[in-house]
Amino acid sequence: MAPTNVSVNNSEQRHQSKIEKLSKEIDSIAVKTQQITKLFQKDDEVEVASHEIGFIGSYYEATIVSIEAAYHYKIKYKTLLTDDKSAPLEELVTIGEVRPVPPYQLETMSGNTFRLYDKVDVFSNDGWWFGFISGIIGEEYYVYFPTTGDNIAYPSHALRFLQEWSNDKWKILK
Known part of the structure; x- marks a missing residue:
């Protein structure tokens, strides 16, 4: 029985380590100013x-x-x-x-495209919030938001892959 407990503990430690690493990455993205080289016009x-x-x-x-x-x-x-x-x-x-505005992500509409630890935006409370998938149960994706400490379940249609505008193009940050 001991090897099973060791395996579970190692798995939980790896999960916690990954959560901590992703939390730091998301925190650094949250406070970073976008590198904008595009000038916008009225009505954009x-x-x-x-x-x-x-x-x-x-x-x-x-x-x-x-x-x-x-x-x-x-x-x-x-x-x-x-x-x-x-x-x-x-x-x-x-x-x-x-x-x-990031491009529409057709792949997110086909379902089951998100995986554990993917960095995502979630449409909630009138805006897009970024975090990462911390768990998947059935059709619900649990998203952890390092900037608020919340871990909340969402359906896939409320998610999109996190993207960053850099060098005049969008880059998906999986």
Whole structure:
């Protein structure tokens, strides 16, 4: 019986080690400013990074309203509303917080394409949040979010592979 316990302990240690490594990678991505060389125009569809405590590691869909003072855009969010919920929230953001909308990922619609430890974005709470798959039970993918410490189950249709905009192209970060 001892070898089985040793095997389970080694497996759990490998899992914990992988979780810690991925958590550090995700944390470093969350605080990193996108390297944007693309200049956006009025009415361009974009995603905007949040750098507020509790929202680090999330992106929100928006439209460029105008180009403002050096290195700033005025944007209008698609899913975030003003405090009185009467209109879409508009705000001034820096160039480093804005990126193009990632391409649609057809492969994620076919199901069963995500694997344990894949880095993903999850659409939740009005935005895209990044983390990694920490477990799979049936049709549910448990995603761990290092920036919040949450581990939550989602269906595959709420996930997309984590992508980074670099050198004017998208790179999937599996």
